[in-house]
Amino acid sequence: MSKVARVAKVAKKAAKVAKDGPSHLARVLEQLNAEPSLIVSPKVKSLKVSWAPEGRIASAKVFVKNDLPRIRWANPNLEIKCERLENPKLEARAPTLSLEFVDGTTETLRMGRYSSRLITEKFMDLAGAPTWTKYKSQRIAAGLPIIPQGPETAVEPEKDVKMAPKSKVLSAARKGSGARIPVPQDSLSHKLASASM
Numbered sequence: 240m241s242k243v244a245r246v247a248k249v250a251k252k253a254a255k256v257a258k259d260g261p262s263h264l265a266r267v268l269e270q271l272n273a274e275p276s277l278i279v280s281p282k283v284k285s286l287k288v289s290w291a292p293e294g295r296i297a298s299a300k301v302f303v304k305n306d307l308p309r310i311r312w313a314n315p316n317l318e319i320k321c322e323r324l325e326n327p328k329l330e331a332r333a334p335t336l337s338l339e340f341v342d343g344t345t346e347t348l349r350m351g352r353y354s355s356r357l358i359t360e361k362f363m364d365l366a367g368a369p370t371w372t373k374y375k376s377q378r379i380a381a382g383l384p385i386i387p388q389g390p391e392t393a394v395e396p397e398k399d400v401k402m403a404p405k406s407k408v409l410s411a412a413r414k415g416s417g418a419r420i421p422v423p424q425d426s427l428s429h430k431l432a433s434a435s436m
Contacts, residue, residue, distance in 0.1 A: 270305070271312040274387065275374045277359070278313045279366040284341050285318035286310070286366075290334035290350070299334035301355035310362075338366050356386040 261269070279286075288307065290299035303321070311319060324334075333351040336358065340346075346365050350358050363371045378385045 271309055273309070275363070275385075276313055276370065277306065277310045277363065278368045278370060279310070279317060279363075280368050282340050282342070283317065283338055283366045285320065285339045287320040287322065287337040287339070288335075289322035289324060289337075291324040298353060298355045298358060299350040302336075302350065302358045305355065306359045306362075336362060338362075356384075356388065359386050 288299075288303060290303055307319070307321075310317070333349050336348040336350055338346045338348075348358070348361055348365065353361060363375075375385055
């Protein structure tokens with residue numbers, strides 16, 4: 240292959256990357272290396288996470304999906320156990336995060352009470368290396384959130400949805416619950432008109 244052909248091939252690949260954006264691997268590495276670095280103290284022996292894949296508490300699932308890989312990436316020698324509660328109705332337990340320390344003591348954090356970002360913050364408060372306290376104090380001094388909200392956990396801005404008048408509210412899943420469901424005005428009037436015919 241001539242030098243001109245190789246340069247043209249490289250230029251074509253560069254144009255494709257510029258058009259398509261970064262590769263999947265680049266996006267994964269960006270998330271794994273995102274601030275703050277989740278390095279735990281050498282005093283931590285193991286971490287155990289139990290959560291239900293389906294249920295009311297989504298914050299535990301988001302923590303397992305977004306932050307547990309970052310913890311593994313930053314701490315390759317940390318023993319991490321995951322217990323997935325297959326039937327949360329029979330196993331009526333809240334999602335928990337348990338830390339075992341080298342001296343034999345354990346700490347348990349009930350994840351059902353917190354958002355995924357707050358779970359990460361509480362975990363790092365319990366198990367973080369000294370670099371965590373420095374990072375946290377810098378963020379507080381700057382008036383910034385301790386755990387920045389990344390694109391993978393960002394909440395989509397709510398679209399311009401108007402609440403329907405109370406007399407035109409669609410019934411909720413349970414009859415008589417009184418819940419109001421946001422419905423665009425024009426689609427509601429269309430459905431009401433077609434339902435009355």
